[in-house]
Amino acid sequence: MIDNMHMYSQLGISEEVYRFGEEVLSSLRTRFDGIDQVAEYNQAKVISAMQKNRVSAGCFAGTTGYGYNDVGRDTLERVYADCFHTEAALVRPAILCGTHALAVALSANLRPGDELLSPVGRPYDTLEEVIGIRESACSLAEYGVTYDEVELLPDGSFDYEGIRAKIKPQTKLCTIQRSKGYATRPTFSVKQIGELIAFIKSIRSDIICMVDNCYGEFVDVIEPSDLGADMIVGSLIKNPGGGLAPIGGYICGTKACVDRCAYRLSAPGLGQEVGANLGLMTSLYQGFFLAPTVVSGALKGAIFAANIYEKLGFRCVPSAAEPRHDIIQAVELGSEAAMCAFCEGIQAAAPVDSYVTPVPWDMPGYDSQVIMAAGAFIQGSSIELSADGPIREPYAVYFQGGLTWVHAKLGILMSLQKLVDAGIVKL
Numbered sequence: 001m002i003d004n005m006h007m008y009s010q011l012g013i014s015e016e017v018y019r020f021g022e023e024v025l026s027s028l029r030t031r032f033d034g035i036d037q038v039a040e041y042n043q044a045k046v047i048s049a050m051q052k053n054r055v056s057a058g059c060f061a062g063t064t065g066y067g068y069n070d071v072g073r074d075t076l077e078r079v080y081a082d083c084f085h086t087e088a089a090l091v092r093p094a095i096l097c098g099t100h101a102l103a104v105a106l107s108a109n110l111r112p113g114d115e116l117l118s119p120v121g122r123p124y125d126t127l128e129e130v131i132g133i134r135e136s137a138c139s140l141a142e143y144g145v146t147y148d149e150v151e152l153l154p155d156g157s158f159d160y161e162g163i164r165a166k167i168k169p170q171t172k173l174c175t176i177q178r179s180k181g182y183a184t185r186p187t188f189s190v191k192q193i194g195e196l197i198a199f200i201k202s203i204r205s206d207i208i209c210m211v212d213n214c215y216g217e218f219v220d221v222i223e224p225s226d227l228g229a230d231m232i233v234g235s236l237i238k239n240p241g242g243g244l245a246p247i248g249g250y251i252c253g254t255k256a257c258v259d260r261c262a263y264r265l266s267a268p269g270l271g272q273e274v275g276a277n278l279g280l281m282t283s284l285y286q287g288f289f290l291a292p293t294v295v296s297g298a299l300k301g302a303i304f305a306a307n308i309y310e311k312l313g314f315r316c317v318p319s320a321a322e323p324r325h326d327i328i329q330a331v332e333l334g335s336e337a338a339m340c341a342f343c344e345g346i347q348a349a350a351p352v353d354s355y356v357t358p359v360p361w362d363m364p365g366y367d368s369q370v371i372m373a374a375g376a377f378i379q380g381s382s383i384e385l386s387a388d389g390p391i392r393e394p395y396a397v398y399f400q401g402g403l404t405w406v407h408a409k410l411g412i413l414m415s416l417q418k419l420v421d422a423g424i425v426k427l
């Protein structure tokens, strides 16, 4: 027997916390087997796309300037397209983050007079300014693109009749957010998204269906692009970057949609053929290669956290037993002190900045204080172990990531340790 307890105690975990964790874990083995099977399937999917496109050492060479004939960049885009079963892909360090990728996809495919519809309620915070729901310079609204939305039904399901009523002649594009993000609604399965797309297409087959795929990649063995999405969009400092991509975003979809995205991202007439890779290709390829197993580790962490905290009486979303469709775990801790202790634990378990103490602060754009814990190699990377939440009812922390399962495990045990130390939790 390896003496894990010895190392854990060196890190500050008490024996009772460790034992509590082991007891919870012993009930999760079959669940974890299922996650490993998804990772195995997705690993093969990624390798197969890399082999098909003859990825070679030459693909890792850095390019500069215009980046004409950039074999590494062009091949990576074909790898993404093949892996996600789309005609085309735009995968670039010049796509700065998830919001940028979504803004490019929307502004490229919507023209003045068109309407954007969100059939799944209000989209992610940062999109409010992109769309112009909150007034902002250069929003879609400023360019004459209108917006409408349909709330989900009280049980979190799609309001099909409401959606039918809101599809107008000018409705050009539907934006469907897969992950709940920081909302309280459930995350949608790929199958549910496929049903929604089929419904929209049955009303008008020319409506473009775009899925905000952030936090969802590789959680399932299919992606929304397998079930009719015209574009799937996401960030490389979340799931598909595997923790190694230092920057970037992707848009995979039909050639017609992705071509327009390339013209929007660079310039009309230039499109996909310019854009030097600046020597980042190795991390983008290797990160994509690691992504299926990194995502599986993050999922195990999320499930472990839900099972620990539900057992201690805290409400968890999703619940301990629920199937997973993204890597985010919300835990309703019920007080500011508990949120702080939880985040202190996540921070104390980090390989980077473990010595700092996270405190709530007035983050611009939020109406309450926010606390954040992250000790990441890549700034703001949320495929790395991280937790955050607004200091208000129900005092929920959103926990996600972990480049390895064992690091996620340590983070959760450390969060529990801090709650025990603060006298908030009794084991």
Ligand SMILES: *Cc1c(COP(=O)(O)O)cnc(C)c1O
Binding pocket: 097, 098, 099, 100, 124, 126, 177, 178, 179, 180, 181, 212, 214, 215, 235
């Ligand atoms: C993270 C996220 C975004 C925005 O991505 P950034 O990289 O933070 O700009 C958009 N939608 C969802 C659902 C997200 O989780």
